[in-house]
Amino acid sequence: MIDFIYVLPLFFVGLGAISLMIVSTFKSVTIRKGSITTLVFLSMAFISNLYNLNTGDEVYSHYPFIDIFNKMIIVDTYASYFSTILILGAILTILIGIHYFEKHKEFTVEFFSLFLFSVFGMMLLVHANELISAFVALEIASISLYVMIGFEKVISKRIEASYRYLVLGSLAGVFFLLGTSFVYGATGTTTIGTIGDMSLNTFATNMNLLIIGGTMILITFLFKIAAFPFQNWAIDVYSGAPLPVTAYMAATFKAAIFGFVLRLFIVDFDLIRDFWDDALVYVIILTLAYGSFLAIIQKSLKRMLVASSIVHTGYLLIAFTSISALGESGASSIIFYLVAYFLSAVGAFGLIAYISSDDHLRITYDDFRGFAKIRPYMAAMLSIFMLSLAGIPSTIGFIGKFYIFTGAIEAGNTILAVVGIIATFISVYYYFKLIAIMYFYRSAEMTNVPPLKGVAPVVIAFIALAIIWGGVGNTLVAYFPGVDLLIDMAKLSYESLFVG
Amino acid sequence: MADLLLSYIALAMILFSIGFLGIISRKNIFIVYMSIELMLNAVNLIFVALGRYNESMEPQVMAMIIIAIAAAEAAVFLSLIVVLYRNKKSLNSDIFNVLKQKDTANG
Numbered sequence: 001m002i003d004f005i006y007v008l009p010l011f012f013v014g015l016g017a018i019s020l021m022i023v024s025t026f027k028s029v030t031i032r033k034g035s036i037t038t039l040v041f042l043s044m045a046f047i048s049n050l051y052n053l054n055t056g057d058e059v060y061s062h063y064p065f066i067d068i069f070n071k072m073i074i075v076d077t078y079a080s081y082f083s084t085i086l087i088l089g090a091i092l093t094i095l096i097g098i099h100y101f102e103k104h105k106e107f108t109v110e111f112f113s114l115f116l117f118s119v120f121g122m123m124l125l126v127h128a129n130e131l132i133s134a135f136v137a138l139e140i141a142s143i144s145l146y147v148m149i150g151f152e153k154v155i156s157k158r159i160e161a162s163y164r165y166l167v168l169g170s171l172a173g174v175f176f177l178l179g180t181s182f183v184y185g186a187t188g189t190t191t192i193g194t195i196g197d198m199s200l201n202t203f204a205t206n207m208n209l210l211i212i213g214g215t216m217i218l219i220t221f222l223f224k225i226a227a228f229p230f231q232n233w234a235i236d237v238y239s240g241a242p243l244p245v246t247a248y249m250a251a252t253f254k255a256a257i258f259g260f261v262l263r264l265f266i267v268d269f270d271l272i273r274d275f276w277d278d279a280l281v282y283v284i285i286l287t288l289a290y291g292s293f294l295a296i297i298q299k300s301l302k303r304m305l306v307a308s309s310i311v312h313t314g315y316l317l318i319a320f321t322s323i324s325a326l327g328e329s330g331a332s333s334i335i336f337y338l339v340a341y342f343l344s345a346v347g348a349f350g351l352i353a354y355i356s357s358d359d360h361l362r363i364t365y366d367d368f369r370g371f372a373k374i375r376p377y378m379a380a381m382l383s384i385f386m387l388s389l390a391g392i393p394s395t396i397g398f399i400g401k402f403y404i405f406t407g408a409i410e411a412g413n414t415i416l417a418v419v420g421i422i423a424t425f426i427s428v429y430y431y432f433k434l435i436a437i438m439y440f441y442r443s444a445e446m447t448n449v450p451p452l453k454g455v456a457p458v459v460i461a462f463i464a465l466a467i468i469w470g471g472v473g474n475t476l477v478a479y480f481p482g483v484d485l486l487i488d489m490a491k492l493s494y495e496s497l498f499v500g
Numbered sequence: 501m502a503d504l505l506l507s508y509i510a511l512a513m514i515l516f517s518i519g520f521l522g523i524i525s526r527k528n529i530f531i532v533y534m535s536i537e538l539m540l541n542a543v544n545l546i547f548v549a550l551g552r553y554n555e556s557m558e559p560q561v562m563a564m565i566i567i568a569i570a571a572a573e574a575a576v577f578l579s580l581i582v583v584l585y586r587n588k589k590s591l592n593s594d595i596f597n598v599l600k601q602k603d604t605a606n607g
Contacts, residue, residue: 132562139569146576153583160596163580167532170573171523174539177566178516181546181559188554190562 003064006075008048009083010123016041017116024109034109035098038116039091046087053080053489059496063129071191074129077496081335081489082126082259089252089342090119095459096350097244104242106152114151115248118144122252126259131180131190131217134260135173138224141256142169145249149241161240168233172223179216186210196268207272214269218276221261225254225313228286235294238306243356246302247349250309251342258316258338262331266323266497273323280321284416287314288423295430299364304430305348308389311423312341318420319404322411330411333403335490340388340400340470347463348385351378354456371438378457379438384464388471390431391424396470399483501553508549515542527593529584533577540570 004011020037023029052075061076063069094115101107121141128134146169150162184190186206187198199210219230226234238246265273291310298304316334323330355378356363372379388397401424408417470483515538522535544563551559581591588595 132565136565136569139572143572143576146580150580150583153587156587156596159580159583159587163529163584163593163596166577166580167523167536170536170577171520171539174519174536174543177540177543178546180562181543181550184547184559184562185550188556190558 003062005048006052006062006064007073009045009052009087010120010127012041012045012048013087013116013120013123016045017113017120020109020113020116024113029109031102031107031109032098034112035094035101038094038112041116042087042091042094042119046084046091049080049083049087053077053084057492059492059499061496061499071193072130072133073124073127075127076493076499077489078263078493079127079259081493082255083123085255085339085342086119086122086126086252089248089255089346090115092346092350092459092463093244093248093251096247096346096353096456099454099456100242100244100353104152106154111148111151114144114148117141118148119252122256125256126263128260129192129263131183131192131264134264135176135180138176138260139173141253142173145245145253148245149237152242157240158242161237164233164240165237168223172220172230175216175223176220179213179220182209182213182216186213192264192268196270199268199271211272211275214272215276217261217264221257222283224257225316226310227313227317228283228290231287231290231310231313234310235303235306238309239300239303243302243349243353246306247346247353250306250349251345254309254313254316255338255342258334262320262323262334263497265320266331277321280317281413281416284314284317284321285419287311287317288419292423292426295427298430299366301352301363301365301368301434302349304365305345305352308427308430309345311427312389314423315401315404315420316341318408318413318416321416322408322413329403329407331494332487332490333400333407335493336487337400337404339486339490340396343463343467343470344385344388344395344397347460347467348382348389350456350463351382351385351460354460365433365437368434368437370442373442377461381460381464382438383435384467386431386435388467390428394468394471396467396483398471403487505549505553509546512542512545512549515539515545529581529591529593532593533574533581536577537570537574540566 016038020034023037024034055077059077061074063071064073064075094112101111118141121137121139121144124137125134125141128137146162146166149165150159152158180190183195186209187195189195189198199207222228223230238250241249288311291307291314295304295307295311298307316337319330319334319337323334352363371382384395388395391397391401401420405417405420408414408420470486519535519537519539519542522538523532526532526535544566547559547563547566551557551563584596585591
């Protein structure tokens with residue numbers, strides 16, 4: 001019975017996906033009903049997940065149904081923390097996107113079923129404790145996303161994005177499998193935890209094979225988070241996808257991938273992780289440089305946000321390389337930065353999705369001339385998201401960047417910290433350009449902007465408040481949950497990796 | 501036994517390389533799809549050969565799971581090919597260039 005409580009979040013999301021798939025055949029189930037059902041299942045999963053997470057200062061690690069799954073699925077504080085991010089991201093995406101989904105005729109209730117399947121896959125990915133089950137989870141999430149991107153099949157941009165993501169995503173998946181087969185050949189197991197023990201035993205003989213296998217898995221990882229040599233798909237796919245799906249992918253998929261890869265590299269590849277450090281330094285510098293360059297040249301706001309998400313990948317990788325030296329601060333700074341980036345990205349993409357939901361208007365920088373005159377509150381919220389993405393103090397984005405750069409300096413990666421700070425300076429240009437255009441130019445040509453009503457603006461305003469609260473909250477009101485709670489939870493979840 | 505394993509893995513790597521070349525060089529989307537399947541099956545071959553070598557059932561089961569996932573991917577891929585063909589009346593991936601035009605800037 002206790003086992004069942006541990007898997008309850010996964011169970012709710014999976015049940016919701018299957019039941020929505022069944023009821024979607026009925027005509028009377030509208031988009032609104034479908035989205036409300038989705039929200040109900042996600043909220044149940046969220047509550048049961050909070051129950052798993054809320055253990056005070058205790059960390060735990062548990063293998064549910066060990067006689068059936070044989071340590072393939074793990075439930076610990078770490079996985080519960082990531083599941084919370086993922087479910088929260090899904091809830092926010094649906095709340096923000098309802099307006100968009102109702103306006104666009106191509107969306108049907110099956111979309112929400114696929115959406116829940118992808119949430120299920122991502123949650124399974126962070127709960128996975130075995131390489132093949134991680135691959136299954138990755139494919140559940142990816143295949144649902146391929147279909148979600150191409151859902152509006154009358155728009156050729158959408159299908160092309162879907163096709164491109166499908167080909168390149170399957171290619172990355174095959175490399176993951178090849179890596180898994182090498183790891184199996186070297187150690188004779190694919191269970192995380194056992195791989196590390198076996199690699200100690202067979203240290204001399206099979207080490208090269210293990211390193212090659214690990215490199216293949218690392219390639220998949222770099223591809224999925226859009227790091228430098230594999231970043232070109234990201235702009236095309238993200239800008240071809242519908243905006244709520246872009247928000248969902250940018251915010252949650254990255255968190256899920258990091259959730260699995262951190263577990264794999266911290267628990268199992270601890271011995272051989274130094275081998276990749278030199279290569280990763282070049283990857284990070286090139287990711288930051290190329291991402292900044294791409295973000296500067298974009299005219300469309302959506303493409304700029306996508307290009308800047310490549311830069312944020314670079315920041316996360318800085319923390320990823322500085323794990324080894326001091327341990328705790330590197331890993332927990334990644335986990336915290338994922339939360340900070342997730343809030344800012346969902347807010348920014350969600351607000352743009354809301355603004356452009358009524359027509360297929362081109363949303364370039366120039367379209368936002370004088371936007372502050374027409375919709376002052378929306379302009380203020382958009383400014384908050386831009387400030388947080390750029391990492392200006394008094395937002396949560398600043399605290400995330402602060403922890404990453406101090407972690408890098410503590411670990412001795414001063415050069416990476418310097419490059420990261422330079423990239424941050426450059427990012428001020430393309431984020432503040434939007435703020436300047438909204439406030440300092442006048443041209444009231446913008447028509448068809450939806451007014452501030454309905455559920456989406458309330459949710460977006462809530463996210464904006466959370467970003468500000470994350471930046472200044474703990475200094476204003478003591479003993480009220482703020483950013484310290486998030487950081488403490490990130491540290492606890494890191495500790496829980498070593499319990500089992 | 502080890503020699504036999506080595507030749508199986510060499511065969512698998514040759515198949516894998518052919519598949520990889522097919523993806524990066526061919527334009528027909530059916531051939532791209534077949535190349536991905538070839539790569540997946542090359543990995544299956546490695547797993548099955550390792551299972552025979554280690555005398556364990558575990559990799560055989562993994563190969564089965566991979567076949568199941570390849571089937572799921574095939575379903576999505578083939579339906580996408582149908583949609584693409586209806587849209588453009590061609591299977592050549594060169595004409596899918598809406599996203600390539602850099603500054604069209606449509607949201």
